[in-house]
Amino acid sequence: MSATVSFKVPTPYGPQSMTVSYARVGTGEPLLLLHGIGHHRQVWDPVTPVLAAEREVIAVDLPGCGRSPALPDGLAHDLPTMSVVLAALCEALELERPHVAGNSLGGLLALDLGRANRARSVTALSPAGFWSPLERQYAFTVLTGMRRTAERMPLPLVEWLSRSAAGRAGLTSTIYARPGRRSPESVVAETVGLARAQGFFETLRSGREVRFTDDVPGIPVTVAWGSKDRLLVPRQGVRAKRIIPRARLVRLPGCGHVPMSDDPALVARVLLDGSR
Template sequence: MSATVSFEVPTPSGPRPMTVSYTRAGDGESLLLLHGIGHHRQAWDPVIPVLAKERDVIAVDLPGFGESPALPDGLAHDLPTMTAVLTALCAALGLQRPHVAGNSLGGLLALELGRAGAVRSVTALSPAGFWSEAERRYAFGVLSAMRGIARRTPPSVVERLAPSAAGRTLLTSTIYARPARRPAAAVVAETRALAQAPGFTETLRSGRSVRWTEDVPGLPVTVAWGSRDRLLVPRQGVRAKTVIPRARLVRLPGCGHVPMNDDPALVARVLLDGSRQEPAGAGRPDA
């Protein structure tokens, strides 16, 4: 069930109040799940039942997405601010260095939490930030077009399209390799979430200068990429392995940019394996 948590975030101008929506399920070591830009926490629904058998799973709506309100006025949707928000969120929920997994924007944020030493392990699914400038412009153009279409399409049209496999393909084939597998209700909800997200424009704008160039030493890192990712192309995974040489690089055959829907069993296994690794440098060979 959905819940909210309120907390304060330290800023240069003093503490600012924040509220974040989330769901929590399962028992075991804590695993924080972070979605991509324009999406919401329900992106993780296909894998949560498996993860919850072994983990205390917390899926959050990032500020300005899903049911979480945007950041307070004056706070930027950039990496330093979001790292502070997520660190404060973990403290408010009683999470002491949880494992973290993220997709796209969420993968970038997961890596940033790892670099800050705030988590025990990082699993990043098609993380943002390993692009060339041309690839970034392409991805941002596609995302802007998706947002524009979602905002211009009347909800009644989305509801008529979603029940058919062809309609779900039309609406979501950019992010899913197997869009027909996505439930109609989920497609309607995520199209609405993309159209209504108050944090979308500011988050996309802040990403123009982002490029990940630093290692994440001292903790297990898994980077996984769908072989059919049409938004952030798979060769970016090779760059990620070059930048983070001790990372475990995993190929997700037949999966698109949001692989949790395309192959839930495989993605759940990758996430669980990622949170079982030994710390980087402990002698475990790369996979």
């Protein structure tokens, strides 16, 4: 069920209230799910039913994405700020060191929560932050192009394209290896959400200097990478393993950058194993 929670976060102008939209289902140990830049929590829908059989699943719309309002004035769209926001969110939802899983930007955020000892385990799917300068520039150029295209496309055209497998591939093949598996409604919602995501370009700008270079000791860490990731290439997973030597590195055969719909059974298993 969709819900919202409001809580206070510190800003240069004093504490300000912010609201986050989320869905919470299932029973068991809590598992917090974080999506990537410009996406929304529904990207986890293909794996949520399996996860909810063993975990209390909390999927959130990050600030400025989906149904969550943007960050309050005075807060930067950067990694330190988002870590503070997510810590406050967990406190508001009474989640004491949940398992955390994330994809892309969400994977970077999950690892940062683990580094700060705010997670009991971390599973990162194609996490940001393990790129070389050229790889980061390539990824940001692709993401900028995706955003500009989404902004310029009239809704009727998006809806028309989404009705065919070829059209869905044209809209989403950069992040999905099997875009035909996405429903027309999902593709429309993702494209519109990307076009409207607040803080998108501020997040990209803040990411120019981001490199994840620290170990995440003391908790189980899983890093999983799709073999057909066209945005953050799979060799970045090898770098992640060098930086976090105790991490379990998992290959996701046939999966793209956002693997949850490419192979829901495999991804759900990886998420459950990572949070045991």
